[in-house]
Amino acid sequence: MGGSSEQKSNQREATAIERTLEAVGDRWSILLVRAGLRGIRRFDDFCADLGIARPVLTDRLRRLVRLGIMERTPYQEKPVRYEYRLTEAGLALSPALVALVRWSEEYGAGGISDSRLVHSTCGTELEQAFWCRRCQTTFGPQAVKGVGRGVDAGPQADVHKDVPAGGSAK
């Protein structure tokens, strides 16, 4: 096309985020994971709690199971009944969920937040940061570099200002 000589990363190989979103990037999957974190496990409960249509729920649960995010196991034998619970991979999505909640708390439309995330041992509102094992410091998104081509907070990721970024830790 045009004179462009640059080759953007096109669809051939999905990037990390694309792959993640393929798994949980639809309107419901993340909500299902969240429900799972809240302890919901049974079909009808997911259905009632989220207001998701049954056929869609069936499909999503199956996909999450296939992707190893949830597990379907019988919780009683009499009439065999199955429940869905998060696997380790599913639980590992919680940082992402928390990040989304935090965002909504800060920038969400309306501004009113019905829930605040706090550090359970002291009740202080938490901040999110990255942790470098080697340097033993926390730092913000602007010090993250993508090696390869998933995310490189390149050209314009500099406007930040409210991230802990090295709160103390050094």
Added chain:
Amino acid sequence: MGGSSEQKSNQREATAIERTLEAVGDRWSILLVRAGLRGIRRFDDFCADLGIARPVLTDRLRRLVRLGIMERTPYQEKPVRYEYRLTEAGLALSPALVALVRWSEEYGAGGISDSRLVHSTCGTELEQAFWCRRCQTTFGPQAVKGVGRGVDAGPQADVHKDVPAGGSAK
């Protein structure tokens, strides 16, 4: 169960995550934000880079602007041309993006990762954590408590194991 004495958080009032997902919870919005972080700003570039259909792109960009996640400004006057760039609120979504990338790196299907996130100053792979300003420590998702009803990693959020959680940070 039948009588349902428990009041799950139903659809009446959207929870924090629900509100966030309403903004960026569709198949494309997050990808658009990511593209924005990578420096893409122009309509056709978003289109080519993501392979998104034009009508959908139009719609999503408009929504992101309406939600204050992106800004539409002219970048030349001759023939007026507009570009879309992330606002502060948009940039603030990066922790969530990073969390998603991290997840894919660790649990993503296939296992092959085309990008690893590292601490830019030392090249070490980063870990994600939460930071408590008061306690001056980092901690993992299991020590997060939701006050209100957004997320409370309640009943089963205990299986974790690979989060720094207080690595040292002091």
Added chain:
DNA sequence: CGACTGAGTTCGGAATTGAAACTCAGTCCG
């Protein structure tokens, strides 16, 4: 035996996509 549970399925109809072609203003080239 009849009502009830829990986990799905099977319908239509409604809303969203997606690909490709078309519009429009203005600029560049010969």
Added chain:
DNA sequence: CGGACTGAGTTTCAATTCCGAACTCAGTCG
């Protein structure tokens, strides 16, 4: 001057996907 080109969108129409409600099926309870 006129045709080709850009960039940012529309329009059109077929193909998906989604929702809501009703239905199935196995097994249990009273």
